[in-house]
Amino acid sequence: MKRAISLLLAVFALGSCASASAKPQAEKAPKAVESKATAVPRIMQLERPKGGEWFGLYVLGKKAGYAFFDIREGEYEGQKAVVEESRVTLKASVAGVETERAVGEQRFYEYKDGGRLLAFREERRGDGGEETLIGRCTPEGISLLRQRPGLPDETRSLPPTGEVVEHSDAPRLVAQTREKIAGLTIDLEQTLEDKTMVTEFDSEGTMVVAGLAVPVLRTRTSEERSNLAVTTILSKKDGRVLELRFGEVMVGKAEDENLAKQLDKVDLFNLTRVVLDKPIPDSVRFGPAEVTFAVSGLAKEMRREDYRQKFSQTADGAVTLTVSSKAPAASAKLPVKAGDDEEVREALESTLAVESEAPAIVKLSKKIVGDEKDAWAAAKRLNQFVHNYLAKSYGTSSDRATDVLAAKKGDCTEHALLFTALARAAGIPTRRVDGLVYMDAGDGVPALYWHEWAEVWVGEWAAIDPTFNQPVADPTHIAFGTEGQSDTAGLIGQLQIKVLGFKAIEGVGAKAAKGSSGL
Numbered sequence: 387m388k389r390a391i392s393l394l395l396a397v398f399a400l401g402s403c404a405s406a407s408a409k410p411q412a413e414k415a416p417k418a419v420e421s422k423a424t425a426v427p428r429i430m431q432l433e434r435p436k437g438g439e440w441f442g443l444y445v446l447g448k449k450a451g452y453a454f455f456d457i458r459e460g461e462y463e464g465q466k467a468v469v470e471e472s473r474v475t476l477k478a479s480v481a482g483v484e485t486e487r488a489v490g491e492q493r494f495y496e497y498k499d500g501g502r503l504l505a506f507r508e509e510r511r512g513d514g515g516e517e518t519l520i521g522r523c524t525p526e527g528i529s530l531l532r533q534r535p536g537l538p539d540e541t542r543s544l545p546p547t548g549e550v551v552e553h554s555d556a557p558r559l560v561a562q563t564r565e566k567i568a569g570l571t572i573d574l575e576q577t578l579e580d581k582t583m584v585t586e587f588d589s590e591g592t593m594v595v596a597g598l599a600v601p602v603l604r605t606r607t608s609e610e611r612s613n614l615a616v617t618t619i620l621s622k623k624d625g626r627v628l629e630l631r632f633g634e635v636m637v638g639k640a641e642d643e644n645l646a647k648q649l650d651k652v653d654l655f656n657l658t659r660v661v662l663d664k665p666i667p668d669s670v671r672f673g674p675a676e677v678t679f680a681v682s683g684l685a686k687e688m689r690r691e692d693y694r695q696k697f698s699q700t701a702d703g704a705v706t707l708t709v710s711s712k713a714p715a716a717s718a719k720l721p722v723k724a725g726d727d728e729e730v731r732e733a734l735e736s737t738l739a740v741e742s743e744a745p746a747i748v749k750l751s752k753k754i755v756g757d758e759k760d761a762w763a764a765a766k767r768l769n770q771f772v773h774n775y776l777a778k779s780y781g782t783s784s785d786r787a788t789d790v791l792a793a794k795k796g797d798c799t800e801h802a803l804l805f806t807a808l809a810r811a812a813g814i815p816t817r818r819v820d821g822l823v824y825m826d827a828g829d830g831v832p833a834l835y836w837h838e839w840a841e842v843w844v845g846e847w848a849a850i851d852p853t854f855n856q857p858v859a860d861p862t863h864i865a866f867g868t869e870g871q872s873d874t875a876g877l878i879g880q881l882q883i884k885v886l887g888f889k890a891i892e893g894v895g896a897k898a899a900k901g902s903s904g905l
Contacts, residue, residue, distance in 0.1 A: 429499075432555060438455060440646040441630065441638035442646045449650045450650070453475070467496065467497050469494055473491075474488070476488075478653070480653075487511075492506065498551075500551070502547075507520050508574050515793075517786070527543055530578070557585055560587050568584040571583050574738075585606070587604075587605055595628060602620060605620075618631075626640060634879060635879055658878045659835050660882070661831060661832070663884045675861050675888055675890050676711070679706065679883050680707075680884040683880040690866055693846060694709060694849060711859060712858065713857075713858050714762055716844065718843075718845040720812060721814075722845075739785060740787055740807045741786060742787070744787065750791070751768070751811035752811075754767055754771050762848070768809050773801070775804075776796055779796055787807035798838045798853045801853040802838040805850075809842060817868045820874045821837060821866045834864065839863060849863060
């Protein structure tokens with residue numbers, strides 16, 4: 387269930403990047419802003435509040451956090467630079483455990499139009515573990531230093547980034563010029579690679595602020611591989627950001643610092659769940675079966691139809707979803723060959739989070755898999771190990787696979803992360819999956835809760851859940867996205883789901899350890 391927090395942080399990270407960095411399109415470069423001194427980059431000529439801006443972060447109407455953003459002149463290695471700073475904090479209760487997550491970041495750019503990214507520093511504290519990333523960027527590449535308490539410093543050499551200064555405040559620049567800005571930003575959460583961001587002018591209108599109709603400008607920012615757009619609403623008069631809207635799930639409202647930090651008591655476990663009309667019996671959950679749901683509030687582009695999920699539309703316009711649990715019929719030998727399939731190739735890569743090339747991960751994976759050559763059999767060995775190895779804990783979580791290995795505890799995200807790293811180290815293409823799963827929370831309310839599990843490629847994709855010790859994920863697992871996609875969070879609070887029916891099917895079941903928990 388802690389997955390809800392990380393998804394919401396991913397949503398806000400999208401907003402931070404949208405106002406952090408990207409490279410303008412050459413064919414549609416932003417119009418120059420009139421200036422008093424031509425040496426001043428146009429991004430620094432935009433009207434904005436002195437000393438930065440504070441926001442209260444509201445999740446489904448409950449204030450669960452706060453954020454701070456600022457763009458200012460500064461220095462980097464003795465030279466004048468544009469400095470972008472952001473700080474985000476979320477606090478909530480998850481299954482009775484109080485959690486807090488804070489992410490702070492600084493990015494330094496050349497002090498000129500089109501100035502490239504010179505350096506960055508990101509600090510993560512609280513839930514998810516502590517970590518500092520320090521990067522120095524040159525046209526030849528990025529030198530990255532990674533620091534974690536109690537562990538030796540790590541250094542990496544990365545390809546150069548195409549990130550430039552214009553998107554350190556892209557929404558404000560687009561609101562003034564009305565020109566689209568599309569470009570690149572480096573992903574510090576997952577891949578440490580550039581991804582595409584696009585900010586466009588949306589509309590002009592009014593917004594009621596303190597009882598008064600205020601003229602406003604709206605922009606929209608989207609991210610590569612995401613269906614969730616961030617809307618920025620700015621005052622037409624003075625350029626202040628009045629609201630940041632992350633789909634329908636989270637709103638950042640402009641507030642002074644003291645008010646922004648006055649938070650509500652937020653129980654994410656119950657606030658974000660999807661209540662069902664009837665319970666789902668154990669005979670369905672723990673055996674080979676299929677379940678049919680009626681679903682509303684799910685946009686067409688978010689309907690993930692695959693080997694185990696099938697959508698259909700009835701004559702009255704209702705959408706039904708049938709999910710089945712079955713073992714894979716295909717087989718593959720280790721190490722699995724990706725061939726020309728890009729999805730399979732990506733599912734073998736070592737990333738900042740999925741550290742499948744870390745020596746400790748590689749050594750343990752070899753020990754667990756042993757002399758097994760069948761990919762599906764090896765995946766089941768790894769599934770069993772991760773389930774037994776990790777204590778089920780909501781209050782302790784980790785962002786990186788090696789941290790999970792050291793902590794020996796966590797919830798669904800830690801189980802899926804460690805399993806994915808171990809499986810990739812063994813040569814099994816594996817990806818993490820975000821979605822919903824049925825669980826008895828003990829309060830008598832049948833509901834689906836946000837969850838993370840994994841899929842392995844063993845000649846075909848197969849769902850597997852180490853949290854619940856399910857070698858075949860049961861048919862109450864409804865998948866919406868993979869690898870922490872931020873747009874998945876946009877479904878929170880929007881879905882309505884009913885159970886239409888269920889039946890047994892032929893095949894190997896998804897037998898689970900009853901009583902297991904740890905979403």
